[in-house]
Amino acid sequence: MIVIPSLLGGGAERVAVDLATYWQRKGYEVTLLTQSDSGTDVYHLPSTICRICTHQLGQTGIVAQIKKVWAIRRAIKQYRPDLVIGMMTSSSVMSILASIGLSVKVIATEHAHPPSQQLSSFWQKLRKMTYPRAAKVLALTKMSADWIHQHIPHTSVAVIPNAVRFPLHNQPPYIPVQKPDQTKLLLAVGRLHTEKGFDVLLNAFAQIADANNQWRLVILGEGGQRQALEDQIQQLGLENKVSLPGRVGNLKDWYEQADMFVLSSRYEGLSNSLQEAMASGLCVVSFDCDTGPREVIREGIDGVLVRPVSDSKALAESLNQLMRDENLRYYYASNAPEVIHRFSAQEIGEKWDDLFSTLLGCQ
Structure with a gap:
């Protein structure tokens, strides 16, 4: 039972x-x-x-x-x-x-x-x-x-x-992936709650958005922090570069269309979304919070762990490096699906x- x-x-x-x-x-x-x-x-x-x-x-x-x-x-x-x-x-x-x-x-x-x-x-x-x-x-x-x-x-x-749940299967609600030509998609997934650190992610993305104009940030999920995050997006002038579509059932489509995944959590258990992103063949970046990401990501092999936790500047630097280095993104992404066998x-x-x-x- x-x-x-x-x-x-x-x-x-x-x-x-x-x-x-x-x-x-x-x-x-x-x-x-x-x-x-x-x-x-x-x-x-x-x-x-x-x-x-x-x-x-x-x-x-x-x-x-x-x-x-x-x-x-x-x-x-x-x-x-x-x-x-x-x-x-x-x-x-x-x-x-x-x-x-x-x-x-x-x-x-x-x-x-x-x-x-x-x-x-x-x-x-x-x-x-x-x-x-x-x-x-x-x-x-x-x-x-x-x-x-x-x-x-x-x-x-x-x-x-x-x-790890893989392969993924789409289910309602379906929200189509909006990704114009030449656009690169940075994806984050999780409840819109304080522990997920999306406020830190927005501050980090704001530091590098202009220098990486082809990149867009999408945060999938729903929760009590929606209004605060929408206000923050407006204050940072990111209305045209960041979107919060809500909770989606067709995560498979989003993982397949994304170019990189980011986990900005202040703390985690293990992180199902991180496992799914890696299983889907994405380069991943995550804060090295006390538990979870370091058990999943093999640093230097299939992803990047960012320290200190909740430091928007450190996260921005890691994201900026990978946004500018397609070969490094490909290297991490090519090793990431091994998570399917490990978990x-x-x-x-x-x-x-x-x-x-x-x-x-x-x-």
Whole structure:
């Protein structure tokens, strides 16, 4: 049983669907429990996978959280899974609480670097109290696992990264790629939230836009920072050089038409979009934030890591160098698709299979 608030969008939600689909194909009986129904889904869940909806999405307060725990507990009692997997912190905590006294093992997962999360003291305390009860806590990177070891004693931790989703398939909403002749496209993908650092990216692009007049920046995604970013674009005089089309379903088209990819995040878990861009054969540039990009990019081989994080001048210098050096872009781009093998669904799936076998006493 996979427990996650919704399939409304985001990396963890997409991973939940990918894992559920993979495990069903492997012969597991898979149940997905969400607080929202399929009407809010961004990612398609195969109809053959059992879906439980508790209709509790957006409900806040301590009483609401207790009701969510009881809803998970009722589902565990009804469906009697061998394993419950909480996707992200809140679902992991609630799944552990819901399982107390029941003969089920819970796997907690962290999809962001824990110290970068903006968790309330309430959730931090609950995490510290519940994670030692989990059969296993999974992190995406070694640094995140080390943090959990250090700050949540007596917790059994392992590292299993996300698999790269490739080949990509287009789905609605379709937004056509606008790329006039001779135009070069710098692409960024992510939620329009502060942690993605798109404000820094805009400041960096403003420093080099005139000197690289053929380049255009497109940021794909949606979120609460849209108005602030639109205002910043206007203030920087980039209206004709930067666009924010919104969330698109035809990412495949955009990756194929782009000439370079940039990740400007202040912090990351692992970054699905970075993996996808590299799998699509793009030269990539990323800030070297604490976790994520350095586990994916092999510096000097298939991409560039920029330091210090959130330094618009440093990012501008790296982007400017690559914009002016087509041969270097080609070199990085030619090596980038090796990420498909390094983070293949089969390799990552085998790590999960080994974990299941260990927890269920099959080896």
